[in-house]
Amino acid sequence: MFSKTLAVAVAGATLLLTLSGCSNPAEVKEAKVLGGVLKRLAPEARDLVEQEHELANELKITLDESSNIDAAEFSRRFGGFVDRLIVMRDKRRHIADSVREGYFGRPMVFAVQNSAAMQMQDEIARTDSWIEIAQNVYLRAKLQHKGSFPEMAKLNKMIDVFLGLPRETPLYSQMGALGEEYRFGENEVIVK
Secondary structure, eight states: OHHHHHHHHHHHHHHHHHHHTOOOHHHHHHHHHHHHHHHHHHHHHHHHHHHHHHHHHHHHHHHHTGGGSOHHHHHHHHHHHHHHHHHHHHHHHHHHHHHHHSOOOSHHHHHHHHHHHHHHHHHHHHHHHHHHHHHHHHHHHHTTOOSOOHHHHHHHHHHHHHHHSOOOOTTHHHHHHHHHHHTOOGGGSOOO
């Protein structure tokens, strides 16, 4: 999904660049500045994806073992999962805000900035969904509801879908798109 959005944005911006015939030094500098922002934020975004995969596996195991875990332990685990998800979401919000922070007026650079912000927003929305469902499971367990509840099946399905997707490293594809379009390497970006 992210790759298609980026491809459309890049194609539109490339068409505008081709029609206007510009790739002037100011534009390249702007691209390098955004590349620097993305380079600075990309490792943290990648680490969050890794943490999310680790958490998804832990959630899956806990859900699979739910019939063998007492309600207090199950509730304790889910409380911890919810806390970790909230921290991830907040870090992603900070990254998204940092991506949106600068003003990039050149069409291609703006399109890449917008694509990076949308990708982070998609990850925030996914995390919010996980938080909502995990909180519901936590509350049911805390109230010592017995057996399985609908949220457990929904969360299990979400985890299976998530773990089945290829791992995308946020912000790296946008950084690569800038480098390809403006012909500069990762070590040429302007990091502030």
